[in-house]
Amino acid sequence: MVRLQRKIAVVGTGYVGLTTGACLAALGHHVVCADIDANKVDRLGRGHVDILEPGLDELVNRGLTAGNLEFVVGATNAVSPETEVLFLCVPTPMGADGSADLRAVESVLAEVGDMLPSGCAVATKSTVPVGTADRLRHMVNVPIVANPEFLREGSAVDDFLHPDRIVVGSADREAAQRVGDLYAALQAPTLVLDAASAEMVKYAANCFLAVKLSYVNAIAQLCDRVGADVREVTEGMGLDPRIGRSFLKPGPGWGGSCLPKDTNALLHVAEQAGLDFALLRSAIEQNVRQQEDVIDRIRQACDGTVRGARIGLLGLAFKAGTNDLRDSPAIGIANALVAEGAEITAHDPAITGELPGMRLVDDPYEAVKGAIAVVVLTEWPEFRTLDWTKVAELMDGFTVVDTRDLLDGDDLARAGLRWKAIGRRC
Ligand SMILES: NC(=O)c1ccc[n+]([C@@H]2O[C@H](COP(=O)([O-])OP(=O)(O)OC[C@H]3O[C@@H](n4cnc5c(N)ncnc54)[C@H](O)[C@@H]3O)[C@@H](O)[C@H]2O)c1
Numbered sequence: 001m002v003r004l005q006r007k008i009a010v011v012g013t014g015y016v017g018l019t020t021g022a023c024l025a026a027l028g029h030h031v032v033c034a035d036i037d038a039n040k041v042d043r044l045g046r047g048h049v050d051i052l053e054p055g056l057d058e059l060v061n062r063g064l065t066a067g068n069l070e071f072v073v074g075a076t077n078a079v080s081p082e083t084e085v086l087f088l089c090v091p092t093p094m095g096a097d098g099s100a101d102l103r104a105v106e107s108v109l110a111e112v113g114d115m116l117p118s119g120c121a122v123a124t125k126s127t128v129p130v131g132t133a134d135r136l137r138h139m140v141n142v143p144i145v146a147n148p149e150f151l152r153e154g155s156a157v158d159d160f161l162h163p164d165r166i167v168v169g170s171a172d173r174e175a176a177q178r179v180g181d182l183y184a185a186l187q188a189p190t191l192v193l194d195a196a197s198a199e200m201v202k203y204a205a206n207c208f209l210a211v212k213l214s215y216v217n218a219i220a221q222l223c224d225r226v227g228a229d230v231r232e233v234t235e236g237m238g239l240d241p242r243i244g245r246s247f248l249k250p251g252p253g254w255g256g257s258c259l260p261k262d263t264n265a266l267l268h269v270a271e272q273a274g275l276d277f278a279l280l281r282s283a284i285e286q287n288v289r290q291q292e293d294v295i296d297r298i299r300q301a302c303d304g305t306v307r308g309a310r311i312g313l314l315g316l317a318f319k320a321g322t323n324d325l326r327d328s329p330a331i332g333i334a335n336a337l338v339a340e341g342a343e344i345t346a347h348d349p350a351i352t353g354e355l356p357g358m359r360l361v362d363d364p365y366e367a368v369k370g371a372i373a374v375v376v377l378t379e380w381p382e383f384r385t386l387d388w389t390k391v392a393e394l395m396d397g398f399t400v401v402d403t404r405d406l407l408d409g410d411d412l413a414r415a416g417l418r419w420k421a422i423g424r425r426c
């Protein structure tokens with residue numbers, strides 16, 4: 001029997017909102033989740049989860065069955081006189097000038113601003129620029145608490161239930177503490193800060209990760225030029241606990257729904273504050289160069305031009321374990337190849353349907369058939385165990401560009417294929 005604890009409203013049922021709602025319900029709270037997308041609400045209400053997140057489906061269905069997780073259309077329908085915390089989990093996409101677009105956040109606050117009961121708090125889980133909680137305080141009759149979320153796609157439920165830290169920040173410390181208390185069962189270190197610092201933690205963390213990746217991607221490029229092996233180099237770096245082993249894997253560039261928009265948003269915040277954040281700008285520029293470098297490697301694999309060349313792509317999601325294509329480097333690279341006249345056939349185990357400009361197939365061997373070059377763009381483990389002799393027979397060329405350093409070069413060599421990985425001796 002679920003012990004009903006606090007009455008929570010969650011607005012936005014995407015990666016963050018649905019995970020938050022389902023996990024808080026699993027912790028015993030009564031949660032009402034709202035979305036503007038009536039079709040999504042209808043499906044969720046019947047237990048259908050459309051995003052790929054291990055464990056989420058089960059938690060949603062458990063909450064529905066227990067009766068402490070509900071789905072409604074529209075933020076106002078999630079609010080009741082008993083609501084204690086309203087979580088904002090709506091998108092904050094990148095605006096034309098790089099800044100975070102806060103229209104969804106503002107529109108929800110405008111909708112519910114007057115109807116929140118006293119004693120309630122609004123918690124922003126959406127990633128919002130520093131100063132947002134203070135700037136929007138006038139829109140609601142209750143305190144706003146910045147409560148950034150650090151979950152990763154593909155491990156959202158596990159990350160939510162086993163967080164490294166809980167960060168809450170507000171001008172009203174008592175309200176911040178109340179929001180922090182919701183997570184008490186998780187026994188995570190909890191930082192109670194002012195709102196600006198809490199908002200800054202989120203950007204500072206994501207941008208640090210992006211800088212780290214741009215750095216390691218540049219090191220991989222350099223390894224290629226000087227004859228070093230980036231896998232050995234990063235192993236040597238990662239053993240230093242001040243550096244750490246994670247986020248040291250070179251790739252086709254970092255992507256996804258967060259890092260690209262959050263780096264641009266922080267750059268914009270810095271510009272507004274009169275700071276030339278050259279380091280961050282440079283990390284963003286390196287990321288563009290990384291993708292251009294991959295395209296160049298593909299051109300070389302096709303004897304200098306991709307015009308008219310059949311290219312097989314393995315992986316389209318921005319990383320393995322998700323079906324999210326938002327700001328995926330693989331999509332950027334595929335589109336650039338299409339624009340140069342390549343004929344693209346792509347396979348991703350998590351993606352079905354149609355994508356503009358390319359043929360999407362549900363069999364990896366179909367994707368490589370007749371290809372001059374094959375390119376691994378997402379590190380799905382199943383690509384590692386493909387029958388490379390069969391791949392070699394199906395291909396018209398013999399180069400496999402492995403942007404994730406996923407494959408075993410010896411396996412490919414035995415099949416008569418040429419393996420090209422960034423920064424690896426091959
Ligand atoms: N995706 C992540 O891994 C992640 C992690 C941490 C933080 N964040 C941040 O969380 C926020 C949400 O990200 P997401 O990936 O969950 O987005 P998402 O696009 O997956 O989901 C957002 C949901 O909000 C709904 N929505 C939009 N406007 C609405 C409104 N006015 N009223 C009610 N619902 C509305 C949409 O229909 C959608 O279902 C962003 O600010 C993002 O930066 C995302």
Ligand SMILES: O=c1ccn([C@@H]2O[C@H](COP(=O)(O)OP(=O)(O)O[C@H]3O[C@H](CO)[C@@H](O)[C@H](O)[C@H]3O)[C@@H](O)[C@H]2O)c(=O)[nH]1
Binds near residue numbers: 152206213247257
């Ligand atoms: O060693 C690595 C690690 C990651 N990546 C790439 O970096 C990008 C981001 O990966 P990841 O951070 O795992 O994805 P997200 O799910 O977008 O999570 C980030 O963005 C979220 C939204 O803000 C935060 O909550 C998370 O803490 C933060 O890790 C992807 O393109 C990955 O392929 C690499 O190339 N090499």
